[in-house]
Amino acid sequence: MSNGKKPREVEKKPEGVIIKSDDSPAKMEVRHTEIKTEGDYKESPVYIYHDWCVKCGICVAFCPTGVLARKPDGSPYVKNPEKCIHCETCDRLCPNFAITGAKQK
Amino acid sequence: MQNIPQKIVQGKYLRHKKNFPHVWCPGCSNGIVLGAIIRAMAKLEWKRSNTAMVSGIGCSSRMPVYVDLNTLHSLHGRAIAYATGMKLYKPQMNVMVVTGDGDATAIGGNHLIHAARRNIDITVVLINNYIYGMTGGQYSPTTPTGDKATTTPYGNLDPTFDICKLAMGAGATFVARSSAYHAIEANNFIRKGFEHKGFSLVEIISACPVIYGRLNKKGSPADMMRSMKKNVIPQKSYDKLDEKQRNGKMIRGILQDIDKPEYCEVYDELVQSLQNKKGNK
Numbered sequence: 001m002s003n004g005k006k007p008r009e010v011e012k013k014p015e016g017v018i019i020k021s022d023d024s025p026a027k028m029e030v031r032h033t034e035i036k037t038e039g040d041y042k043e044s045p046v047y048i049y050h051d052w053c054v055k056c057g058i059c060v061a062f063c064p065t066g067v068l069a070r071k072p073d074g075s076p077y078v079k080n081p082e083k084c085i086h087c088e089t090c091d092r093l094c095p096n097f098a099i100t101g102a103k104q105k
Numbered sequence: 106m107q108n109i110p111q112k113i114v115q116g117k118y119l120r121h122k123k124n125f126p127h128v129w130c131p132g133c134s135n136g137i138v139l140g141a142i143i144r145a146m147a148k149l150e151w152k153r154s155n156t157a158m159v160s161g162i163g164c165s166s167r168m169p170v171y172v173d174l175n176t177l178h179s180l181h182g183r184a185i186a187y188a189t190g191m192k193l194y195k196p197q198m199n200v201m202v203v204t205g206d207g208d209a210t211a212i213g214g215n216h217l218i219h220a221a222r223r224n225i226d227i228t229v230v231l232i233n234n235y236i237y238g239m240t241g242g243q244y245s246p247t248t249p250t251g252d253k254a255t256t257t258p259y260g261n262l263d264p265t266f267d268i269c270k271l272a273m274g275a276g277a278t279f280v281a282r283s284s285a286y287h288a289i290e291a292n293n294f295i296r297k298g299f300e301h302k303g304f305s306l307v308e309i310i311s312a313c314p315v316i317y318g319r320l321n322k323k324g325s326p327a328d329m330m331r332s333m334k335k336n337v338i339p340q341k342s343y344d345k346l347d348e349k350q351r352n353g354k355m356i357r358g359i360l361q362d363i364d365k366p367e368y369c370e371v372y373d374e375l376v377q378s379l380q381n382k383k384g385n386k
Contacts, residue, residue, distance in 0.1 A: 054131040061327035092288040095136030096126060
C-alpha cells in the first residue's frame with residue numbers, strides 16, 4: 001500500500017450446516033447456524049422455547065390441568081410437571097410455535 | 106432433534122431457520138392457523154414441490170413467507186384469480202389460497218363467488234378477524250354492527266356478511282367454519298377441504314387483540330379466545346337459542362359437502378372431444 005495502511009480484514013461468517021433437499025421447490029443450499037437451546041427438555045414434559053415466545057399468555061390460560069404458570073414479567077414456566085396429561089393443547093394453541101408437548105413414555 | 110422447538114417443524118414445511126420469529130402481533134391467531142395447515146399437509150404427506158400456496162395482501166397473506174412451498178404473494182384481492190390460472194395450467198398440483206376477510210370478500214369478492222360457481226379444485230382458507238389489520242384498522246364487510254374501527258369511531262352502521270352462506274349460495278361444494286380456539290377441529294376441516302375435489306372454503310374465526318380487541322375493549326388474547334368458545338357454537342346448540350340470544354353467535358361445523366363436476370375435468374373432456382372430431386374428418 002502506498003499510504004502505509006493495512007488492507008482491511010474481512011470478517012469470516014460462522015460456518016453453518018448446509019442442507020440440501022430434493023423435495024424443496026427452491027432447490028438451493030440454505031446455510032444457517034444451529035439453534036441454541038437451554039432448559040430441561042429431558043426432564044420436563046413441556047418444553048418452552050423462550051427465543052420465540054412473545055408472552056401472550058394463551059398457553060397458561062388454556063392448560064386444562066394447570067401445568068404452566070406465569071412469571072412476573074409474563075413469560076411462562078413449568079410449575080407442576082407431574083400434572084401433565086399429554087393433551088398437546090399448548091402445542092396446538094401457541095401462535096408462535098414456541099412450546100412443545102413431549103410424547104408420553 | 107432436540108434443538109428443534111416444536112414437533113411440526115419435523116415435517117419440513119416450515120422455514121423455521123430463516124424467517125422466525127414471525128412478524129405477527131402477540132396473541133394473533135394466524136400462527137395457530139399456520140400450524141393447522143402444516144399439520145394437515147403432513148397428515149396427507151403432500152410433496153412440497155407439488156404444492157402451491159397463493160395469497161393476496163394482508164396480515165394473513167404474510168403466511169407464504171414462512172412455508173417452504175411454491176408460493177405466490179399477489180395483488181390485493183386477486184389471489185383466487187392467480188390460483189385459478191395455476192390450477193388450470195397444472196391440474197395435478199395441490200393449490201391452496203390463504204386470505205383474510207377484507208381481502209376475499211371486499212376487494213376480491215367477485216373472484217370468490219365466481220371461483221365457487223366454477224367449482225375449480227382450490228382450497229380457500231379464509232381467516233376472519235373482523236377488521237383490516239395490516240393497513241391500520243379500517244372496518245371490513247365482516248365487522249359486527251355497532252363495533253368500532255379506526256374509520257368508524259362511533260360504531261359501524263353496516264350489516265355484516267355471512268361468508269359461508271355467500272359461498273354456499275354461489276355454489277361452493279365444500280364449506281366449513283371453525284375458530285382458532287377449536288384448533289383440532291380447524292385442522293380436521295382444512296384436511297377435509299384439501300381432500301375434497303372441487304371448490305372448498307374453510308372459514309376460521311380468529312382474534313386480532315392488538316387493533317380490534319383494543320378498540321372494542323375485548324381484553325387479553327386469552328379472553329378473546331374464550332369469547333370464541335362462547336360465540337362459535339355447533340348447529341344443535343344454535344337451534345335451542347331464542348332469536349335474541351342468537352345475536353352475535355355463529356355456527357361451526359361442515360355446512361355443505363356435495364359432489365359436482367370439477368372444472369379442470371370438464372375442460373379436459375371438451376378439449377378431447379374436439380380433438381377427436383378433427384381426427385375423424
